[in-house]
Amino acid sequence: MILISPAKKLNNQLVENKLSRTKPVFLDEANLIASELSKLTSNNLSELMNVSAEIGQINEQRYANWGQSRDSEKRAIFQFEGDVYKYLNPLNMDDDDLQYMNTRLRILSGIYGLLKPSDEMNPYRLEMGTKFQINGSKNLYQFWGDKIAKQLKSEFSGTYIYNLASDEYFLAVKQHLDLEKVLNFRFLTNKNGALKVISFIAKKARGEMTRFLIKNRIEGIDGVEKFTALGFRFSRFADNQFEFIQD
Numbered sequence: 001m002i003l004i005s006p007a008k009k010l011n012n013q014l015v016e017n018k019l020s021r022t023k024p025v026f027l028d029e030a031n032l033i034a035s036e037l038s039k040l041t042s043n044n045l046s047e048l049m050n051v052s053a054e055i056g057q058i059n060e061q062r063y064a065n066w067g068q069s070r071d072s073e074k075r076a077i078f079q080f081e082g083d084v085y086k087y088l089n090p091l092n093m094d095d096d097d098l099q100y101m102n103t104r105l106r107i108l109s110g111i112y113g114l115l116k117p118s119d120e121m122n123p124y125r126l127e128m129g130t131k132f133q134i135n136g137s138k139n140l141y142q143f144w145g146d147k148i149a150k151q152l153k154s155e156f157s158g159t160y161i162y163n164l165a166s167d168e169y170f171l172a173v174k175q176h177l178d179l180e181k182v183l184n185f186r187f188l189t190n191k192n193g194a195l196k197v198i199s200f201i202a203k204k205a206r207g208e209m210t211r212f213l214i215k216n217r218i219e220g221i222d223g224v225e226k227f228t229a230l231g232f233r234f235s236r237f238a239d240n241q242f243e244f245i246q247d
Helices: 027-037 044-049 053-066 081-090 095-104 141-143 147-155 167-174 197-214
Strands: 002-004 104-110 113-115 161-163 182-191 194-196 232-238 241-246
Touching: 002 167, 002 197, 027 053, 044 053, 044 182, 081 197, 095 104, 095 197, 104 147, 104 167, 104 241, 113 147, 141 167, 147 167, 161 197, 197 241
Parallel strands: 002 104, 002 161, 161 182, 182 241
Antiparallel strands: 104 113, 182 194, 232 241
8 A cells, every 4th residue: 555645736638547436434424523624714714724725725726615616526536636636647547557546555634634545625725734623622633532543554455555655644654554564665856965855856756656657556665776767776674764866
């Protein structure tokens, strides 16, 4: 199973392919959170999410119209537009790859908990680290508890979980998983003689690695070291972490 984070930037343009729509497993929870968020003003949302007034207004409309979108793309994998998704590039996958991806890829989400690529998703913005109090919980981590991890384990039939999510999102499941079965990734760039994780490059690399795992049907440790996209080369594997270096 491959885990990735959602993206802030969304696109609702319709996409034609055979990936059938599915319902999110935590749809009731998502509707509950959206209902509570719909009670907030755009200023409230801007302050809660630490975003601009314009983005606050956009999300005020999203939550006010939750579940009412028409004639737009519903499937999660085609709505997210951040760097991870651009380099994963699901629009350039054939039907076999899309079906394989749908069984092996899961998107961690602050509002939906866990999404399959094919799941119908209302446009939203809500980071997992947002300190939104709901149902007596002081934040979303507390609200979700072990629900996401339990669902992930129920859908997980392989040997390893490939963690390509950000720390913020993986924290929602970390304490509830067997970490011996979790493989992590570190993408380092050689800048002026020093090896550093450069955020925007690492995001692109996580997208490329996700695509690589899917296209090559990799389900273990062997084969991951052959990844070379964006000029990265394999450096080492230690303590369940793959390290790649971009010179």
